[in-house]
Amino acid sequence: MLNSKKEDFLKYLEEKNIIITSHNLVDIDGLVSGIALKYCFEKYFPNQNIQLTFSGLSKHTKSFITKFSGKFPNFNFSFQNHVELSDFDVIVIADSNNLDQIMLFNNLDLDIPFIFIDHHLNLQKNYPSNNSSHNLIFDNYSSTSEIVLELFDDCNIKLPIQYKYLLVSAILTDSGFLKYGNTGTVKNLYDILQDQIEIQDVLPMLEREIDISEKIARIKALQRVKLIRINNWLIGLSHLSSFSASAASILTKVGFDIGIVVSEDKSDYRITTRAKKQVCLKTGLHLGKIISEINNVNGGGHDGAATLNGKNDVEEILNQLIDKIKETLIN
Ligand SMILES: [Mn+2]
CATH class of the missing domain: 3.90.1640.10 (inorganic pyrophosphatase (n-terminal core))
Structure with a gap:
């Protein structure tokens, strides 16, 4: 510095x-x-x-x-x-x-x-x-x-x-x-x-003790996960009401290169993302940057870990987010 x-x-x-x-x-x-x-x-x-x-x-x-x-x-x-x-x-x-x-x-x-x-x-x-x-x-x-x-x-x-x-x-x-x-x-x-x-x-x-509710949340995230494949990169998309950060990183441990977990509470929602370091290094993916470029939401973070919070338009924002990630992975 x-x-x-x-x-x-x-x-x-x-x-x-x-x-x-x-x-x-x-x-x-x-x-x-x-x-x-x-x-x-x-x-x-x-x-x-x-x-x-x-x-x-x-x-x-x-x-x-x-x-x-x-x-x-x-x-x-x-x-x-x-x-x-x-x-x-x-x-x-x-x-x-x-x-x-x-x-x-x-x-x-x-x-x-x-x-x-x-x-x-x-x-x-x-x-x-x-x-x-x-x-x-x-x-x-x-x-x-x-x-x-x-x-x-x-x-x-x-x-x-x-x-x-x-x-x-x-x-x-x-x-x-x-x-x-x-x-x-x-x-x-x-x-x-x-x-x-x-x-x-x-x-x-x-050491983090994981209580039973967090264990169940992680398992549910895995049961609900949807696979999106882009070339040889695998994105896992799931939803949960809580423990989204814990679940998103679990997704990257079971084989997904990127984990995305959506949490909704009435009209408020949060999207938590995690990516393996390899994906960021090989493709230049920066989840924090991508999220900070999306309009009308609040969020940011690092290359391999970022979160956004928004209201009402979860489907639209999620599509925008996935499209931006796809763009980076394809290029
Ligand atoms: Mn810090």
Whole structure:
């Protein structure tokens, strides 16, 4: 990442009271980025008010916190459930660059400037209050936590052992245990682990217990799946009322190159997509880009994992999505 970009980012935050947040139902990367940013800013800007707020934790995040607290009972995961935005000069949003995913702003007309620090595809939404020249959005990183790790380096702040465990956990989960990672990811992991942490001590904290409802959802998705073949690529299309992300990735594990799962709730719908890395590398498929180009829906993501949300026109949007995927696979 460009050093000047990070210097400008830090310079901009000087002498400001900062509220840090992340997307709703925060995942481990969003949680860890927020917690680590707070620690880093508190050390680097000792005289500023730095706070952290989340609008809910995902199930996996909650189970991670429980396991982590078993190992480090004194670690304080505290954050605010509610904040008075007028107390702050700037909002730092970690792990998203889409305001629709940020609950903090609901029903609020924002006149406080905000900046993004994120590794998702830059949606370039041109929000009026976004100080976009200071955004740190780099989609070549497999996690936001790795961008935060670099800030620790730049600020010359040492990571306490608990923060090392947290960052390793976030990098491993967001890189799909390196499946979506690159050599930079391995280097970052090694830099944190060094001789101090045994990676096998981290892995059990990240184990996901799958409950029976999720198992049944995955099985139903497989029972209902429709096969679409394009040349030698196989797309699996299914529908479910919940666990669509879990089911879409299961589709890519049983033989489909791309998994698409539709969830409808009255007029609202969500389409979750997953693709194998091979398809993305060989065809240039980028599901996040495709989704961000579809009109009248909300969504985005990475090359191999993206989601869209819409209202009323599920059939039409699904056809558009499949057509765009087909186009990429044929070319
Ligand atoms: Mn992330």
